[in-house]
Amino acid sequence: MKHSIVWFKNDLRLNDNETLIQAIKQSDEVLPVYCLDQRMFEESALGFKKIGSIRYQFLVESLLNLDANLRAIGSGLLVVRGYPEIELPKLVKQYNISTIFSKKEVAPEERQIDLLVEKAVWKELCIVEQYSTSTLYYATDLPFPMKSIPDVFTSFRKKIEKETAVRAIIEKPTSIKSPKIQSLVLPDPSILGFEKNLKDERTAFPFMGGETEALDRINNYLFKTKSILNYKETRNQLVGADYSSKLSSWLAIGCVSPRMVYKQIKDFEEQFESNESTYWLIFELIWRDYFRFMTKKYKNQYFLINGIKNLSEIEHHPLKPELFEKWKNGTTGNLFVDANMKELNLTGYMSNRGRQNVASYLCNDLAQDWRYGAAYFEERLIDYDPCSNWGNWAYLAGVGNDPRGKRVFNIEKQAKEYDPLNNYQKLWLKK
DSSP: OOEEEEEESSOOOSTTOHHHHHHHHHOSEEEEEEEEEGGGGSBOTTSOBSSOHHHHHHHHHHHHHHHHHHHTTTOOOEEEEEOHHHHHHHHHHHHTOOEEEEEOOOSHHHHHHHHHHHHHHHTTTOEEEEEOOSOSSOGGGSSSOGGGOOSSHHHHHHHHHHHOOOOOOOOOOSOOOOOOOOOOOOOOGGGGTOOOOOOOTTOSOOOOOSHHHHHHHHIIIIIISOGGGGHHHHTTOOSSSSSSOOTHHHHHHTSSOHHHHHHHHHHHHHHSOOOHHHHHHHHHHHHHHHHHHHHHHHGGGGGSTTTTTOOTTOOOOOOOHHHHHHHHHTOSSOHHHHHHHHHHHHHSOOOHHHHHHHHHIIIIISOOOHHHHHHHHHHHOTTOOHHHHHHHHHHHHTSSSOTTOOOOOOHHHHHHHHOTTOHHHHHHHOO
16 A cells, blocks of 8 residues: 655645645545644744744644545644644654655745755655646646746736646545544643733734635635725725725635635636726736745845845845834834834734835834844744745835835825724724
8 A cells, every 4th residue: 555645734625635635636545644844933034933823823723624625525634833844753653654746836935844854754655756736837737938937027927928827626525534533632822931911902914824704704705795806096095994905914824725716716707797806806816926036036035135136236135123013013113114013013904005114114114134034024924935035025125026126105195095984993993
């Protein structure tokens, strides 16, 4: 018999999961595993944890839902805690595993972990097979080699829209043959140094992790409320449940795939109507792909102070901790910036418009190193994705893919345009 592990990472779903399907197809018995990597709870070189308490809570909810969905088809989820390159070889020995199936990574730190795992399990005569499960378009379907992908998004988008098709989704499995898996018990947040996270009553959208919640949100945003028809007009708003799709958090952790979102949009357009707004949500999925492919092209450059520009004339400023602490805690005195940072700290979420403004304020008004802002977002945002987060920060800091260079936002003007009655600021700054 062939025994395999399907190593879940940021692909916590049954639908449209090629890694899972290939494991089932090629194996007599499959052990679904998730590793709580100890690195997540350690400080990065910039002084922040890889995951904060709100992100951890969202992860826990997603793992519990994945376990429930797996048990419904005869399996379950085994969660281990430690370093994957140590814990996975133990399971390889224990369960006589010959292949580990996993999601392919592109960001440098995640890729390095993959390489460590591959090296460790090879000693046990086990191989690792990887599949791309995070993008709308397959890298192999692109009309240009990775090293020749345009550095300007518009050029990239126009060419792939013209020459590349989105593949059909992969149906979820109906059954999995697995060894007996004990009931799932996850570490209490306090063990990991986290406080218990309480949902803030001011949020209009209390996020809940898991594939079931992700699919329910798609159904609600598209088919029940038809809010998608106004997406392009409402996406820059700051307050409310439906001004944007809110799908980024589930996409980031892989509770839903971009191809599933695409399919649902196309089904909606066929059943009801298509307009600029339905297209614009697909447009945002393409942006998401773009940052992933750019990370694959430039590897670790997005994580350096000069980004992908590598220009000697870029002016760098030493971090001033007192200024950064005020930005981080939402006590700068700029009410629009402070309100956005308060929402982030209390909910793990912030609107796209808010992100651009607080990033511009840190880089330009406070003249601080943009990487610290990106690292803080990594700890706090429940929709943190390394490619999108660092790609967007580099873009705004003028060291990424923006052909116009550094973006400087007039925060006061932005506040008047997007929060003219101060409703958002009053909401998050009230005692």
